[in-house]
Amino acid sequence: MLLRNPAGQPAAQYAPNSEEAKQSSVQGLSVINAQACQWKLEITNAGAEPVTAELAPGIAGNPVTVVAKAEQPSEHGRIEVTGTVTDGGQPIGGVPVRHHISG
Known part of the structure; x- marks a missing residue:
C-alpha cells in the first residue's frame, strides 16, 4: 500500500x-x-487470488469521511467501485470522487 x-x-x-x-x-x-x-x-x-479492497480514508478530528469499496473482478474483468462521502455520518451529495484502476 x-x-x-x-x-x-x-x-x-x-x-x-x-x-x-x-x-x-x-x-x-x-x-x-x-x-x-x-x-x-x-x-x-x-x-x-483476486481480493476485495475496502477503503475508509479520513482526517483525525474531522467528521468528513470517504468510504470506497473495489470488488473482485468479474469474469469479464470488470471491477465495480463504489464510494460514499459523509459528514458526521450523514451522506453528502455532489462531492467529486475519482478512482483509477490499472492492472
Whole structure:
C-alpha cells in the first residue's frame, strides 16, 4: 500500500507481502501535518487470488469521511467501485470522487 502526497511523492507506505501487510486484514497509513489537496492511494495485490479492497480514508478530528469499496473482478474483468462521502455520518451529495484502476 502506498500513499502519495499531492506532488506525487510517497508519504507513507509498506510493500506487498511485507511483514506489515501480513499482520492483519485491517491496515492503515498515517501522515503528520498532511496538506489539504488531492492524495493518491495505491493498493497492490501481490497474491494469485483476486481480493476485495475496502477503503475508509479520513482526517483525525474531522467528521468528513470517504468510504470506497473495489470488488473482485468479474469474469469479464470488470471491477465495480463504489464510494460514499459523509459528514458526521450523514451522506453528502455532489462531492467529486475519482478512482483509477490499472492492472
